[in-house]
Amino acid sequence: MFTHKFSGYFLFVFVGICLLSGFRKPSSEKGWKALFNGQDLSGWDTYLGPPFDSAGNRLNTQPLGLNNDPNHVFSVVKDNGENVIFISGQGFGAITSKGSYQNYHVQLQFKWGKRTFGPKKGKKKDSGLLYFCVGPDGADYGNWMRSQEFQIEEGNCGDYWGVAGAFEDIPAVKMNDTTYVYDPSVQLYTFRDHTAVGRHCIKKGDAENPTGEWNTLDLYCHGDTSVHVVNGKVMMVLYHSQQWDNGKASSLDKGKLQIQSEGAEVYYKNIRIRSLSSIPGELLK
Numbered sequence: 001m002f003t004h005k006f007s008g009y010f011l012f013v014f015v016g017i018c019l020l021s022g023f024r025k026p027s028s029e030k031g032w033k034a035l036f037n038g039q040d041l042s043g044w045d046t047y048l049g050p051p052f053d054s055a056g057n058r059l060n061t062q063p064l065g066l067n068n069d070p071n072h073v074f075s076v077v078k079d080n081g082e083n084v085i086f087i088s089g090q091g092f093g094a095i096t097s098k099g100s101y102q103n104y105h106v107q108l109q110f111k112w113g114k115r116t117f118g119p120k121k122g123k124k125k126d127s128g129l130l131y132f133c134v135g136p137d138g139a140d141y142g143n144w145m146r147s148q149e150f151q152i153e154e155g156n157c158g159d160y161w162g163v164a165g166a167f168e169d170i171p172a173v174k175m176n177d178t179t180y181v182y183d184p185s186v187q188l189y190t191f192r193d194h195t196a197v198g199r200h201c202i203k204k205g206d207a208e209n210p211t212g213e214w215n216t217l218d219l220y221c222h223g224d225t226s227v228h229v230v231n232g233k234v235m236m237v238l239y240h241s242q243q244w245d246n247g248k249a250s251s252l253d254k255g256k257l258q259i260q261s262e263g264a265e266v267y268y269k270n271i272r273i274r275s276l277s278s279i280p281g282e283l284l285k
Contacts, residue, residue, distance in 0.1 A: 031274040035097060035106075035257075038083050039076065046074050048093035048261070049143035052118035063142050064091070073261050084269040087127065087261045090117050092143040094258035096133065102254035106131070106219045106273045110152060112211045113265025120263025124154040125211070127266045130163060130258035131219060131226070132241060140164035144258060148241060150219055150228050151203075152266070154211065158203035158228045158235025160191060166252055167192035168226075169240040170201045182236040184285075192244060203228065203235035214269075222279045224253045234283055 035043060048064035064070070074095050077086040085095070112125045120126055130147035139146050140163045148166050151159035160170060160182075169188040172180040180189060180197065182204040193199040207230040209215050218229040224241040227234060243252040259268060 032107075032272045033274065034272050036085060036269065036271040041074060041076065041085070041095060043098055044095040045098060046093065046095055047137045047143075048073060048091045049138055049141070051091060056117075056119040056121055058119075058142075063138055064093070066137060077267075079267060079269075082269065084267045085259075085271075086113075087259070087266050087268070088117075089113075089115070089120070089125075089127075089261055089264040089266065091261055092118070092141075092263065094130065094144055094260045096137075096145070097257040100254060100256050101221075101273060103222050103276050104273050105221075105276045106257065106271075107216065108259075108268055108271040109214045109216050110266055110268050111209075111214045112154065113267060116264045118263045123263075124156070125264035125266065126154075126260075126262040127152040127264060128161070128258075128260040128262065129217065129219060130260065131221060132166065132252045132255040133258050134243070134252065134255040135164070144260065145256070146243060146252075147255065147258060148226065148238070148252070150217065152217070152260075155206070155208065156203070157206075157208045157215065157217070158230045160201040160203075160228070160236060160238060162191055162193055162199035165193070165244045167199065167242055167244060167249075168201075168238040170236060170238050172201050184237060188239065201236065203230075205233065205235070207231040207233035207235070220276060220279045220283060221253070222276050224251060225279060227279060227283045229283070237284055 046069045050061050050063050051059050073088050073091045075086050129150040133145040133147040135146040146164040149161040171186050172189050173183045181202045189197050191201050220227040226238045228236050241252045242249045
């Protein structure tokens with residue numbers, strides 16, 4: 001009898017806790033909107049720049065352009081029983097979100113395939129998540145929109161590149177005339193093309209999983225500040241997102257998303273976004 005009452009008491013407590021919590025999912029799982037529906041590329045456009053020859057040289061032709069993908073550089077395939085986006089890399093370009101976003105948290109997973117092509121053949125596998133994408137397609141070397149880049153490249157995931165006139169202020173240590181490494185404790189440099197500093201900042205540390213394993217990337221953007229996170233580790237915090245036109249700077253804090261094809265096989269899945277009222281404080285430390 002005592003055992004029955006004792007177990008019943010704990011059952012009562014457990015049920016009470018569940019009712020109070022309402023069987024809710026953790027707050028971290030609230031508010032997400034899927035950007036990949038798990039079936040096809042609905043919600044995205046494709047864009048491909050000029051093709052390359054077998055030696056990796058750009059052909060002097062017009063870009064393939066918007067939603068013209070005769071070689072199926074972008075497709076949805078099965079991987080271990082689930083549908084994922086496959087980017088073959090046999091052409092430079094991107095899939096571009098139809099929606100434009102501001103103040104958000106984007107999360108996605110990626111893993112590398114095996115092959116590389118064109119000017120990237122035999123080199124590090126390369127892709128990228130471009131954000132605050134604005135202006136015409138192909139503004140950067142005929143392939144990508146003006147944007148800020150969360151670099152996705154073997155060994156360099158989390159780096160920053162300014163694309164086609166976009167720039168950021170990032171605290172960094174100057175290693176030499178061309179190399180700057182993120183360090184939150186030091187001065188800000190402005191990373192902009194056609195300047196002595198240049199448009200590339202190297203992330204701090206490394207958190208990428210071995211080639212062939214899935215990685216989780218989180219991009220936090222609020223106002224003109226953004227944070228690059230790889231597998232739960234902050235790679236860098238970026239400030240004062242801007243763009244440069246005719247000798248003048250203006251704010252760049254809203255735009256589309258692009259996922260690059262850049263000469264390497266790569267897979268993506270679980271692409272989702274949610275609104276952000278502020279960047280979590282622990283990421284800014």
